Amino acid sequence: MTPSxxxxxxxxxxxxxxxxxxxxxxxxxxxxxxxxxxxxGTKKGCDHGQCGACTVLVDGTRLLSCLTLAVMHDGQxxxxxxxxxxxxxxxxxxxxxxxxxxxxCGYCTPGQLCSSVxxxxxIARGVPSHVTADLDDVSFSAEELRERLSGNICRCAAYPxxxxxxxxxxxxxxxxxxxxxxx
Amino acid sequence: MRAFTYERxxxxxxxxxxxxxxxxxxxxxxxxxxxxxxxxxxxxxxxxDINRLELNAVTDxxxxxxHVGALVTNTDLASHPRVKADxxxxxxxxxxxxxxQIRNKATTGGNLLQRARCPYFYDTNxxxxxxxxxxxxxxxxxxxxxxxxxxxxDACIAQHPSDMAVALRVLDATVNTLKADGTGRTLxxxxxYRLPGDTPHLETTLEAGxxxxxxxxxxxxxxxxxxxKVRDRASxxxxxxxxxxxxxxxxxxxxxxGVAPRPWRVEEAETARAGAEPDARxxxxxxxxxxxxxxxxxxxxxxxxxxxxxxAVLAQASGEEK
Ligand SMILES: Cc1cc2nc3c(=O)[nH]c(=O)nc-3n(C[C@H](O)[C@H](O)[C@H](O)COP(=O)(O)OP(=O)(O)OC[C@H]3O[C@@H](n4cnc5c(N)ncnc54)[C@H](O)[C@@H]3O)c2cc1C
Ligand code: SF4
Ligand code: FES
Ligand code: FES
Numbered sequence: 001m002t003p004s005x006x007x008x009x010x011x012x013x014x015x016x017x018x019x020x021x022x023x024x025x026x027x028x029x030x031x032x033x034x035x036x037x038x039x040x041g042t043k044k045g046c047d048h049g050q051c052g053a054c055t056v057l058v059d060g061t062r063l064l065s066c067l068t069l070a071v072m073h074d075g076q077x078x079x080x081x082x083x084x085x086x087x088x089x090x091x092x093x094x095x096x097x098x099x100x101x102x103x104x105c106g107y108c109t110p111g112q113l114c115s116s117v118x119x120x121x122x123i124a125r126g127v128p129s130h131v132t133a134d135l136d137d138v139s140f141s142a143e144e145l146r147e148r149l150s151g152n153i154c155r156c157a158a159y160p161x162x163x164x165x166x167x168x169x170x171x172x173x174x175x176x177x178x179x180x181x182x183x
Numbered sequence: 184m185r186a187f188t189y190e191r192x193x194x195x196x197x198x199x200x201x202x203x204x205x206x207x208x209x210x211x212x213x214x215x216x217x218x219x220x221x222x223x224x225x226x227x228x229x230x231x232d233i234n235r236l237e238l239n240a241v242t243d244x245x246x247x248x249x250h251v252g253a254l255v256t257n258t259d260l261a262s263h264p265r266v267k268a269d270x271x272x273x274x275x276x277x278x279x280x281x282x283x284q285i286r287n288k289a290t291t292g293g294n295l296l297q298r299a300r301c302p303y304f305y306d307t308n309x310x311x312x313x314x315x316x317x318x319x320x321x322x323x324x325x326x327x328x329x330x331x332x333x334x335x336x337d338a339c340i341a342q343h344p345s346d347m348a349v350a351l352r353v354l355d356a357t358v359n360t361l362k363a364d365g366t367g368r369t370l371x372x373x374x375x376y377r378l379p380g381d382t383p384h385l386e387t388t389l390e391a392g393x394x395x396x397x398x399x400x401x402x403x404x405x406x407x408x409x410x411x412k413v414r415d416r417a418s419x420x421x422x423x424x425x426x427x428x429x430x431x432x433x434x435x436x437x438x439x440x441g442v443a444p445r446p447w448r449v450e451e452a453e454t455a456r457a458g459a460e461p462d463a464r465x466x467x468x469x470x471x472x473x474x475x476x477x478x479x480x481x482x483x484x485x486x487x488x489x490x491x492x493x494x495a496v497l498a499q500a501s502g503e504e505k
Contacts, residue, residue, distance in 0.1 A: 005188055049214060135275075
């Protein structure tokens, strides 16, 4: 039997709503969202940092909720796929994913949406990637998107449609022509 | 995951004292430690969360170098204007590793201390001297393709997985620590990482309770900076081999990743055939730096692969991209 450990109070602001819980320190942020807050939009794929299905935004930054403990995030803001938009008021990325057929099995999509939101913000902030040619000029391209979304693994070949959807949202946000659609 | 007690450290000194006890560990990003705890490979009884320590700044040093706090995330370090401008090989190495989500959470100190990616280290059904000292090494007669070719021992042939550390080695970075007794140390990477010998479970020279507070980069070396990583997939995979290079004519420096239990650099090899054309120069440098290599049948390919990778780096630097 596992010895019991002291439970700890944790307050998270989840999708804009403050939630106070008392948790075993072992509980990951992912299990907190799914098992304690019943926000099952965020998916558990591998539970080991390899698939991206559990991606959420913490204080606006995308990270893997399976590889972090809820107690480490006391006082922070968490956005899950449920917090991006609602069926009546979709997030522009959710809308674009539908129109470009970027949704497939639904297991990977919540992580891909959160990852895409984080990615567009990272590009805007000048965070370089492995394919960035000039470190001082981080710009948007389909190649950049492919590299930056590579932590979200999907087996069903939705990638080109996802790239098209995210590219369209980027173009709309930046008032630029849509870049090349890529594989 | 086994049960543990949890505390948040509020000062570096309190943190350093807090993990003196057997079985206590620091947690920073958690991206390596929690993975290993779920697999029952790491079994800390007490976790000291260091995320609230003020060790997350990148600051200029008096001599024109840079100090990087242990909690600076991989993303923030790779994006820092001075790192991009003066230490580009470090930016390049960081973004060659893991995924965006992981780099947003992974920290400088945690990255240096991430543990081996040997398949048997991860398989708790099989012997591994690093995981269970004295149990044997399943890799010696098993799947050794990803593992090290030099600096190994009969007890362990695992390679160090970090990309960032390879760039830090070529930049002559040092690791700054704070011990439980309140004193600090500054360690060169070769003094920080141990070679396996017959104690492969001891990976660094850190003492019980010793906290990494940061990493110091000497003044910018100038030159052309390149990090080239070869892996089984184009993205999101560990290195088979990698080259971190700062190219500055005769003073060019090279460190190699994926091939040894720590970033591999042999300073005496760097001047070999300086000025020669890329293929000849790469051959001379690799022959000298890997003269003592003891590859397995499965990973012997890494040495010619590294030679070609270095040749490509040299060609890229001289403007004739291959
Ligand atoms: C799917 C996947 C792919 C990856 N691919 C790559 C890759 O291609 N290249 C690469 O380099 N890395 C890769 N990584 C590894 C990743 O970079 C590391 O997990 C990360 O850098 C560890 O940092 P952390 O802050 O999360 O460490 P933690 O998990 O918090 O800690 C790791 C270790 O360091 C100790 N520690 C942490 N901070 C300190 C400190 N300040 N002082 C003393 N001890 C400390 C902890 O006690 C623990 O033992 C990958 C990881 C995953 C999950
Ligand atoms: S090579 Fe090292 S890490 Fe791998 S099984 Fe052998 S002892 Fe363990
Ligand atoms: S469930 Fe977190 S990365 Fe797979
Ligand atoms: S969307 Fe789930 S496998 Fe592709």
